[in-house]
Amino acid sequence: MAIDRVLPPGLALLLAALAGGCTVGPNYHPPHAAVPASFLAGKPAGGVPSRPVAARPAVRWWRLFHDPILSRLEVRAASQNLDLRVAALRVAESRAQEGIAGAARFPSLGANASYTREQPSNKGVFTALGNPSAASTASGAGAGGVASGAGSQGGAGGAPSSHLGAFDIFQGGFDTIWELDLWGKTRRAVEAARADTSAAAYDRRGVMVAVMAEVARDYIALRGTERTLAITRRNLATAERLRKLTQDLASGGLSTALDVANAAAEVATVEAQIPPLEQSEARQINALGLLLGEPPGALDTLLATARPVPPPPPAVPVGLPAQLLRRRPDIRAAEARLHAATANIGVATADLLPDVSLSASAGLQAVQFHNIFDLAANQWAIGPSLTLPIFEGGKLRAQLRLTRLQAKEAAVNFEKSVLTALTEVDDALTAYRDEQRRRAHLAEAVTQDHTALGLAQARYAQGIASYIEVLDAERNLLAAEQALSSSTATVSTDLVALYKALGGGWQRRAAPARS
Numbered sequence: 253m254a255i256d257r258v259l260p261p262g263l264a265l266l267l268a269a270l271a272g273g274c275t276v277g278p279n280y281h282p283p284h285a286a287v288p289a290s291f292l293a294g295k296p297a298g299g300v301p302s303r304p305v306a307a308r309p310a311v312r313w314w315r316l317f318h319d320p321i322l323s324r325l326e327v328r329a330a331s332q333n334l335d336l337r338v339a340a341l342r343v344a345e346s347r348a349q350e351g352i353a354g355a356a357r358f359p360s361l362g363a364n365a366s367y368t369r370e371q372p373s374n375k376g377v378f379t380a381l382g383n384p385s386a387a388s389t390a391s392g393a394g395a396g397g398v399a400s401g402a403g404s405q406g407g408a409g410g411a412p413s414s415h416l417g418a419f420d421i422f423q424g425g426f427d428t429i430w431e432l433d434l435w436g437k438t439r440r441a442v443e444a445a446r447a448d449t450s451a452a453a454y455d456r457r458g459v460m461v462a463v464m465a466e467v468a469r470d471y472i473a474l475r476g477t478e479r480t481l482a483i484t485r486r487n488l489a490t491a492e493r494l495r496k497l498t499q500d501l502a503s504g505g506l507s508t509a510l511d512v513a514n515a516a517a518e519v520a521t522v523e524a525q526i527p528p529l530e531q532s533e534a535r536q537i538n539a540l541g542l543l544l545g546e547p548p549g550a551l552d553t554l555l556a557t558a559r560p561v562p563p564p565p566p567a568v569p570v571g572l573p574a575q576l577l578r579r580r581p582d583i584r585a586a587e588a589r590l591h592a593a594t595a596n597i598g599v600a601t602a603d604l605l606p607d608v609s610l611s612a613s614a615g616l617q618a619v620q621f622h623n624i625f626d627l628a629a630n631q632w633a634i635g636p637s638l639t640l641p642i643f644e645g646g647k648l649r650a651q652l653r654l655t656r657l658q659a660k661e662a663a664v665n666f667e668k669s670v671l672t673a674l675t676e677v678d679d680a681l682t683a684y685r686d687e688q689r690r691r692a693h694l695a696e697a698v699t700q701d702h703t704a705l706g707l708a709q710a711r712y713a714q715g716i717a718s719y720i721e722v723l724d725a726e727r728n729l730l731a732a733e734q735a736l737s738s739s740t741a742t743v744s745t746d747l748v749a750l751y752k753a754l755g756g757g758w759q760r761r762a763a764p765a766r767s
Contacts, residue, residue, distance in 0.1 A: 275436025276605070277598020280443075280591045283663065285670040287573035291677055300688035302747070304681055307569035309579070311758075313751040314468050317562035317744065321554065322471050325540060329467045332545040336463060339456035346445075346452040353445040356438045359430035364423075364615070371418040422624050425615015425631070432610060437602030440595045447592035454585035457758040461581060465752035467543050469745055471562075474536040476741025478558040480734055481529040487730045488522045494709070494726070495519050498719060511719035518723055522730070561740050564747045570681070570754060576673055580755035586662070586669040593659040600652040607639040673753065680750035687746050691739040698736050701729040 290306055310316060314326050330336070373379075433439060495515035501507035541551045577583055612634040618624045641648060708725040711717035751757070 274434075275439055275598060276601040277436070277440055278594055280447075280594040282587065283590065283666055285577060285667065287577065287670070287674060289573070291570050291573060291681060300685055300692075302564040302566055302568055302684075302688060302743075304568045304570045304684070304750075306572060307567075308575075309569050309571045309751070309754050309756050311756060313756045314464065316565045316568070316747075317468075319471075319559070319562040321559065322468060322562060324554075325467050325471060325544065326464055328544050329463055330460065333463045333543055334545050335459050336456065337545075339452075339459040343449065343452045343456050346449040350442070350445040350449050353438070353441045356431065356441065357433065359428050359610075361426060361428045363426050365425075366421075366423055368421040369418060370421060419619050420621075421617065421619055422621050423615060423617035424624070425613060425617075427611070427613035427615075429609055429611040432608045434608055435602040435605045437599055440598030440602065444592040444595035444599065447588045447595060451585045451588035451592065454581040454588060457581035458585065460758045461752055461755055463543060464757035465748050467540065468748045470536055470539045470543065472741050472744045472748065474533065474540070474555065475559055475561045476737060477529055477533045477536060479561060479737045479740070481526065481533065482558065483733045483737055484522060484525050484529060484730070487726070487733070488519065488526070491515070491519045491522050491726065494722060497713065501713075501715075506715055507719065514719055514723055518726065561737075562744055564744055568684075568747065568750070570677070570750070573674060573677075576677065576754065577670065580669075580673045581758060582755075583666070583669045583673055586666040590659065590662040590666050593655065593662040596655045597652070597659055600648070600655040603648050603651065604641065609637045609639070611635065611637060673755070676753035677750070680746065680753045684743070684746040684750055687739060687743050691736065691743055694732060694736040694739050697732045698729070701725065701732045705729050 292304060292306060312323075312326075314322055431438075495512070495518070498507055498511050498515040502509065502512050537551055537555050538548050540555070541548060544551070571579070612632070614630070614632040616624050616629045617631055618626065618629045623629055705722070705725040705728075708717060708722045712719060712722045
């Protein structure tokens, strides 16, 4: 059968227009961001033991610390962290939204079946036809088929009765509708949904970067607290020895009760520093457990033995600023959102243009069930429909203006993300360099305070110095050692902050999102 005998005139031209449909709205072009040539310009190493170099950064940067327990914690966090699981679900949600948007590219097809028992009004429109039987027939046909007055009643001598009888209608079939994407509205919507999926995927990777850094930060803080606690306990032992020495000297008349009281007070002062450190140690273990999705106490066995603060490597590869744009997940998420906002302009533009849909239906209808499958019971309809917005009170043009402003906002957010990333890297490099220099000075101070305490103790034992000199030397040493311990942990923590700023820790853990 020829197609022009089935389709109404002009439908073939409409389908041809579909094939040549355009896509309105601007096409997306990746933005250009100006970045410096190197991170290290104006950042001289200054003789520090660990220096940044412009080599390719390590993806699993925590391995640079050569701490097997830290590496185990990082691996477990990557698979167990609850924030990462939530972020993964958000990626899945975005992909579901992408599927919803993509479904508009295809026709919708539905099936229907119904049974109706109908009693027409004896005073209604059918009585105007003059023949209730014919009216009943018309009622069935008006419902879309070949209905006849199955329930009509005839009067005497074949004259029609004024009473309309009830009748049955059985029908079933299929219907479909397809909105023709003449202006690319659906294509732009799918493009925006895919970009949103990419943004969600990069958000998840941003969460991974933060989680990896937080695990390392808490682990280093724990080891720093352990070191400070050990220093404090060692100083407590020293204070205990000095108190005993003071008591012995007082018993021999070589010291005073004031010196004994001062020595006892110093012991109590040092002892008072231990409970807060132990509390901090327990809190840091629990913080690591939370990052790994574990209840309190689950990591006690793994972290029971004290270990030194993981030292940084001699050389820290940081790469180049141009690589940062592809490595930082927040920059890539901002770029994906700019892509989505650009595509949404096309969706809003298409809303101003006519919508053309093609609908069709086919089925069977009869007033007696045994006739439902007769060839004469078939019915069908096909044809296009055109919808043109004429007056919406300015809603559609305001929507278009809104999407354009949202795209401009997304462009500004992208620029801000790049600038923020560069600033964070620069700040982290400065902090890492300067903290190493501070640590070197603190180490020298500890050496000198050790010497001073030894001399003060010797002079006090010989009776040529007061206990105040010993007390001052002891306090100075304790403060210097605690500051050195804190600085040692801060150097490693600053390295963690540097690699977080560089966006390290995700590149090989997940496939790139579709765009």
